[in-house]
Amino acid sequence: MFDLSGKTALVTGASGGIGAAIARALHGAGATVALSGTREAPLQDLAGELGERVHVTPCNLSDREAVNALPKVAAEAMGSVDILVNNAGVTRDNLFMRMSEDEWDSVIEVNLTAAMLLSKGVMRGMMKSRWGRIVNISSVVGSTGNPGQANYAASKAGLVGMSKSLAYEVASRGITVNAVAPGFITTAMTDKLNEEQQAKILTQVPAGRMGEASEIAAAVLYLASPEAGYVTGTTLHVNGGMAML
Amino acid sequence: MSDIQDRTRKIVVEHLGVEEDKVTENASFIDDLGADSLDTVELVMAFEEEFGIEIPDDAAETIQTFGDAVKFIKEAV
Numbered sequence: 001m002f003d004l005s006g007k008t009a010l011v012t013g014a015s016g017g018i019g020a021a022i023a024r025a026l027h028g029a030g031a032t033v034a035l036s037g038t039r040e041a042p043l044q045d046l047a048g049e050l051g052e053r054v055h056v057t058p059c060n061l062s063d064r065e066a067v068n069a070l071p072k073v074a075a076e077a078m079g080s081v082d083i084l085v086n087n088a089g090v091t092r093d094n095l096f097m098r099m100s101e102d103e104w105d106s107v108i109e110v111n112l113t114a115a116m117l118l119s120k121g122v123m124r125g126m127m128k129s130r131w132g133r134i135v136n137i138s139s140v141v142g143s144t145g146n147p148g149q150a151n152y153a154a155s156k157a158g159l160v161g162m163s164k165s166l167a168y169e170v171a172s173r174g175i176t177v178n179a180v181a182p183g184f185i186t187t188a189m190t191d192k193l194n195e196e197q198q199a200k201i202l203t204q205v206p207a208g209r210m211g212e213a214s215e216i217a218a219a220v221l222y223l224a225s226p227e228a229g230y231v232t233g234t235t236l237h238v239n240g241g242m243a244m245l
Numbered sequence: 246m247s248d249i250q251d252r253t254r255k256i257v258v259e260h261l262g263v264e265e266d267k268v269t270e271n272a273s274f275i276d277d278l279g280a281d282s283l284d285t286v287e288l289v290m291a292f293e294e295e296f297g298i299e300i301p302d303d304a305a306e307t308i309q310t311f312g313d314a315v316k317f318i319k320e321a322v
Contacts, residue, residue, distance in 0.1 A: 124290055
């Protein structure tokens, strides 16, 4: 099941824990993958681990010129982009009353605007081939909110609204657009929390544990697969029951 | 010149699945030829590839009829 042989996938934020797991899962199902991220060294390490059918396409998602060039770079490297995973995300937390315009803008730019530009950039090829998959990585806080994360939550909720609108427009062309909303996942980001903070979070998670990056990757793999061709405009929540939406 | 018109008509016929004689100068893609708005985007993409030209979004919006398309393409090639 979930055979992606012959398909090509562009994954942003592949230098991070979840992005790397997504790239591994898609590659493991047979896809050719383009690994994008700001830091090239971890991308090269991951490419070395995966071996064949891998391209490294670094990109700073806060640089619009670079963002607009990325779909072309990836398509030239792989021949096409059949699957786009908008996974890259940044946080710049602050209390709303103290949040600067720059903290707001920079998070919206990378998390939401870059996803829009990349989706637009790959759409022509997908329309022509009458097949495409876009998976946007949202977050549970896009639905629930989170103190200190007004910018991040807005960007993640924005991805869901964008996914649904685009899903409407291109469904008749064999292109699906969906979101995956992770809850608390073991990554470098959450490792920074101390034990007390982690324990407090876990009281809100019925599953009683943090999620693994591979569990997000499995959800992405499903939505990217031919088998999920009738699933579009949806958000798949992967959060151990933390928010049952 | 008529070559451009013929090639353009062929794209429209193939893409929208309409009879060739329906594709007249004043035929509106949406009102007369049954295109939806996404079809018009795809038509513009097909014109760009056939003629090796670039049709910017604001220009694409002005191409409503077959005649509009032929006129734009003739000026662009």
